[in-house]
Amino acid sequence: MEDTRTYVDPASLSRKVVSIAAGEAHTLALIGDGSVYSWGRGTFGRLGTGSELDRLFPAKVEFSFNSRSDETIKIVGVSAGSYHSLALSDDGSVWSWGHNTYGQLGVNGENSLVPSLVEGFHGINPTDGSITKSETQLKISSVKAGGNMSLAIDDLGSLWIWGNCPPQDTPNEGQEFSLLTTYTPIPVWHFHGQTVVKVACGSEHILALVSSVETHTGSDLVCYSWGNNNHGQLGLGDTEFRAVPEMIETFNTESSWVAYELACGAFHSSVLAYKKEEDDSLKSMCWTFGLGENGQLGQGTTKKALRPDMVRSLRVNIWLISVDCGLFHTSVVSSVGDVWSWGMENGLGLCPEASEGGDALTPRVISCNGQNGSNGSNFPDPIQVACGAAHTVLLAENGYKLWSWGRGRSGVLGNGQVNDFFDPNLVLWPPLHEDFEKNEPQTISEKSSKDVTEIEEELYIMEHYASILHGSIFGKPFDKANNIPDSLKNSGTFDVGKAWEDMLESCDYDTLVRLETFYRNMLVVVKDKIMKRKI
Template identity: 30%
Template sequence: MLALCSCGETPRPWEDPVIPSQPPPPDTEAPVVRIDTPAPGQWLNVPRLRLSGDVGDATRVEVWVDDGISRTLSVAGSTLSMELTVPPGSHVLHVSATDAAGNTATQDVPYHGGPGLGGGLSHTGVVRQGRLVTWGGNGQGQLCETTPEERPSPAFALEGQRPIAMVSAMDTTAWISADGSAWLCGALASLLDAGGTVVGSAHRVEGVKDVVGVALGSGHALLLDASGQVWAFGANARGQLGLGEEGEAVPQPTAVPDLTDVVQVVAGSEHSAALHRDGTVSVWGYNRDGVLGTGETEARVQASPARVPRLEQVEHLASGRSHLLALLADGTVRAWGTGTSGQLGHGDAGFGGGRAQPTPVLVLTGVTAVTAANNSSWALGSDGTGWAWGLNSTGQLGVGDTNQRVVPTRLATPLPLVELAAGAQHGLARTRDDAVIIWGGNLSGQLGQGDGAPKSASTPQSVNLP
């Protein structure tokens, strides 16, 4: 009896009862998606989009731009990192993250690719909401209007056209249309072979498709297509076209040989440069004050592209008349070439201010873009601040006076900025709320302040856009 009783199901007082295991509750929470770059409303400097962020416990991620074809990623861990090649213009990036239970979270990030501001010798242009707005001098048709009169107030140009990106230099304006074609208005347009498509004073550049970048020098132009190929035309007396020899002007776009995987092109008075996808830089043309970056100061012609020694991890380039700026991945800037006006930002000016190899620009950290024109330089900080240094005779630095600067000085505006551009004697910027401010020389109305405006302004002024 004792044995039988001890075998019952009643647990002993010192034993825990056995509780049947319960299934875990179903997972109904979507992954937490965080996109670090691009930031909403960001203006990209080159036609590539670097996506980074975190997708939590997602096991599958889809990424697409606008209504394009998506890319599906298998995620190892929560880190999201990839690079896309994108055309200029306004876009929306979509990121969709799905976890093992099938829960999905989607985040959309609007951004803009390619430059939307341009400054020339005496004119200005802005791409805004799909329209081109221009003002200032128009002696060469650079406002994309057929009448030669200057225009001191902003007005729409190219009725019926929808530019998605634009640049200006000297007496020329260039813009890219949604179909990937490039157009020129002004002085450089006259160098093209006759017979192409003309709209008003805008000439279509024939023979190059899927254009994603344009650079304008004093007498030559460069185009970059979506494959990373560079095309050049115009003056070539100093080998600035990169075709292997100097000589007569070239009237049609010609592929630059042995130059591949390029993501940005820039041009100066008699030199050109290209940023490669791997972060290296090639330069060619006339080695004025060491602008080729090789360490040599001999004034010689280099008619074919060659890599700048010991320069890596470059994210963005800018070119002035005869100096170059390179933004590195760590947010610092290097400069080389002519430095007579302090445009290299290393603390010196005059005939000893030039540098024949990339030299650190003082003060700057956390930079996201660089700009240069003539003998002046600018940089955009990740916090929306603008910085300027170099020649300042017309107040073109925008720092509140006309004194030359040999180190970067903050622009005299509290407004957060997302884009910078500059002409020979003035500068301009787009603010975070899509307004435009401008400063510098105004002899031809390039500040867009209307009739009777002062001939210069060293402090940024708002522009009343149509």
């Protein structure tokens, strides 16, 4: 019998990003081979690299069992809170690192600079809902981090929560809303007997997609919300907080709209939902509710919305595949690579002093600017968008390219810079040290024996390397049409001195200032290294 299995090149998997997550000022990337990379602000250890240093480029996060250091850990899910991070391994265990003042790491202890195992996912008694202690923990199938809280869904469909969480007890009359600190995971009792499929959380509120029946069949999802509701971010028609999850009427069992993706900002929420048209086609829309004073609802106003309303100015007849919320901005992506953002400072999430043209009250198109090799504005083969407090990251080209824009402080954009970028810029992926791990052939015969695919791959690596160097110096991607020196174009040889003189002559003032800053910073690093070697 013929073997029809498709071979997957391990080297390809080590370069393919399968999902991303963005925190307040850090970014996580999950790779196809089960590894995790992080970059951005390192305060509180949120990067998981063993220090609090900022990382301007993707850095690998190491996972290990203290008692089983030789065991390989494969990660299958990541999520980023404001200042902490979560990861899910293929054996159903949860790892956490970063800030832990509120117990969001699942332990009563200090901040963690490296991933540590989260314990406490024990069984739930089906008769009274109590936790049953056992040596074997439940396997987790999904993790989600919010402001200072963490959530997980186990393989039975139960939801667990820990950190700075909404209370689960019905409040007394006149009682004000306050979060409770929980250092170990506890079940959300309200959903006992149902299947929780997806969850999202903001600073103080939570949304969940839950099956309307005991056994989830795929199209029976309804949307619940609970927590703080001071701006209507629960979508329940008022501003009263909820300690117990309550169904949002717009996406209940009687609604023609079925929710399939959720996202929470600081005080606003977004839901992607679809409905079946008369011709059996599916119509997809983005719904928003909650705080709107910076245009983060995309509805053309700065008013709050107490119930979900459609973002009507998005292009029709599209399928939206991903949505995420920053503190005060929102981004969505369509299946054909359209990207829209709206909210604070032109939809970038930047603070007002950035002066990028004011808040975007309706969706604005985020253009690829031909960075995919074409003249189109769409991003090829998109997968996911992730929003931090004031930065946005897009995963496209089937996972082989990342773009970022917004606030660049602490290297959160992953492009080697600390400057703000108002347009998408390529993240420096894959890391350089991985590009050049392969040994080069030693003879001409060895070189010529390579097939075309290998040669094309090497050319891609060379182009990627040139793009990284160019982006680090000039703050923009390498343009093959305009950035190759004339001496190399015309003669095939490269006169470094002449090319340098020509470049300086053609630079405008801003570019010269950027060059000066780049080389000054580089010189400082070199001097620091020399001093350390002397010591």
